[in-house]
Amino acid sequence: MGKVYGALGREGVGTCPYRAHRRQRGLLQPAFNRTHLAHYSKAMTSEIAGAMESWRDGQVIDVPGQMHALTTRVTARALFASSAKASDAAELQGLVEVLLLGMVQRLVLPLPFLDKIPTPANRRFVRAQRRLREITSQSLADYRDAGIRDGDLLSVLFTARDSDGQPLSGTEVHDNVVTFLLAGTETAATALSWAWHLLGEHPAVRDELHAEVDSVLAGRPARYEDLPQLKVVSRIITESLRIRPPAWLLSRMTTAEIELAGRRIPAGSPILCSVYLMHHLPDVFQDPDRFDPDRWLDHGAASLPRGAHTPFGVGTRKCIGDMFAMNETVMALASVATRWQLDPVPGVTVRPIPRFVLAPHPLPMRLQQRRP
Numbered sequence: 016m017g018k019v020y021g022a023l024g025r026e027g028v029g030t031c032p033y034r035a036h037r038r039q040r041g042l043l044q045p046a047f048n049r050t051h052l053a054h055y056s057k058a059m060t061s062e063i064a065g066a067m068e069s070w071r072d073g074q075v076i077d078v079p080g081q082m083h084a085l086t087t088r089v090t091a092r093a094l095f096a097s098s099a100k101a102s103d104a105a106e107l108q109g110l111v112e113v114l115l116l117g118m119v120q121r122l123v124l125p126l127p128f129l130d131k132i133p134t135p136a137n138r139r140f141v142r143a144q145r146r147l148r149e150i151t152s153q154s155l156a157d158y159r160d161a162g163i164r165d166g167d168l169l170s171v172l173f174t175a176r177d178s179d180g181q182p183l184s185g186t187e188v189h190d191n192v193v194t195f196l197l198a199g200t201e202t203a204a205t206a207l208s209w210a211w212h213l214l215g216e217h218p219a220v221r222d223e224l225h226a227e228v229d230s231v232l233a234g235r236p237a238r239y240e241d242l243p244q245l246k247v248v249s250r251i252i253t254e255s256l257r258i259r260p261p262a263w264l265l266s267r268m269t270t271a272e273i274e275l276a277g278r279r280i281p282a283g284s285p286i287l288c289s290v291y292l293m294h295h296l297p298d299v300f301q302d303p304d305r306f307d308p309d310r311w312l313d314h315g316a317a318s319l320p321r322g323a324h325t326p327f328g329v330g331t332r333k334c335i336g337d338m339f340a341m342n343e344t345v346m347a348l349a350s351v352a353t354r355w356q357l358d359p360v361p362g363v364t365v366r367p368i369p370r371f372v373l374a375p376h377p378l379p380m381r382l383q384q385r386r387p
Contacts, residue, residue: 037331062088063237063346079208087105206340224352225352229353234387235353237353253324259373262373265325
C-alpha cells in the first residue's frame with residue numbers, strides 16, 4: 016500500500032523511507048499540537064457551517080459525497096488558510112476520488128505493466144495525478160509569493176527546522192501537501208458517513224446525541240472549546256471507527272528479522288494487517304458486531320489491551336493527524352446534528368465496500384430539520 020500511495024506523495028511523511036520518516040515526523044509533529052489544532056478548528060467551524068447552507072428540509076442527500084466535499088474544504092483551509100479557494104476544493108474532491116479508485120486497483124493488482132496500458136481508467140488516473148501535482152505546485156508558488164503566514168499547516172512546513180537547522184526540501188513540502196490532501200479527506204469523510212448510517216439504524220443513540228448537542232451548542236456550530244463537553248459525540252465517532260474502520264487494511268515492512276505468532280519473518284518482508292478483523296475480535300470486544308458507543312465509557316476503555324483499537328494505525332507510522340481527524344469528525348457530527356436529523360431511505364441496502372477505505376455504498380439519507 017505504501018508504494019501505491021507513494022506514487023502520489025513519494026517523499027511525504029506517510030510513505031517516505033524509515034530514516035527520512037523519523038526526521039520528518041519530528042519536524043511535522045508540532046503542526047498538530049494543541050495551539051495549531053485550535054487554530055485549524057476555526058476553519059473547521061466555518062466550513063462545516065457553510066456545508067449545510069444549501070440543505071433543505073426533506074431533501075435526500077448523498078451522504079458520502081456531502082461529507083467528502085466538507086472534508087476536502089476543511090483540509091484545504093487548514094493547509095492554505097485564507098488562500099484556499101472554493102473552486103480548487105471542488106476540483107480537488109473530484110481528483111481525490113479518481114486517484115483513490117486507481118490506487119485500489121494498483122493495490123489489488125500490483126503489476127506495473129498493467130498501469131501502462133492506455134485504458135480509460137489508467138488515463139483518468141494519470142490525468143488526475145498530473146493535475147493534482149499542478150494544483151499543489153501552483154498553490155505553493157502563490158503561497159510563497161503572497162507571504163501568507165496565518166498559522167496554517169503550510170506555514171509550519173515552510174518554517175520547520177531539524178536539529179541541524181535544515182528545512183524540509185521543496186520536494187518534501189510538495190509531497191507532504193499531497194499526502195495531507197489525500198489522507199485528510201477520504202478517511203474523515205468515510206468515518207462521518209458511517210457514523211450517520213449507524214445513527215440512522217440506532218435511533219436511541221441518535222436521541223442521546225441530539226440531547227447532548229442541544230444542551231452544549233443550542234443550535235450553533237461546534238467550536239474547539241466545546242470538544243471536552245461533547246462526550247457522547249466523541250464516543251459515537253470512536254465506536255464508528257471501531258465497527259467500520261475506514262483504514263481497514265494496513266501494510267508494513269519489517270526492518271529486521273522478527274518472530275510473529277511462532278513464525279520467523281525475514282527483514283524486508285511485507286505484512287498486511289486487517290484492522291477490521293482486529294476490531295471485531297470477540298475475545299477483546301464483547302458482542303463486537305453491536306454498535307455500542309457506551310463501551311467507550313472510562314471503565315470500558317480502560318479494560319482493553321494495548322493496540323486493540325487502532326483506526327489510525329499504531330507505532331512510529333501512526334497517523335500524524337489523528338487528533339486533527341478526531342476534532343474534525345466530532346465537530347462536524349455535532350454541528351450537523353444540532354440542525355439536522357438524517358433518516359435512512361427505505362428500501363436501500365447499505366454495504367461496506369472495501370476500496371482504499373472501507374466505504375458505505377450506497378448511502379442516501381433524508382434530511383429532517385431540527386429546532387433545538
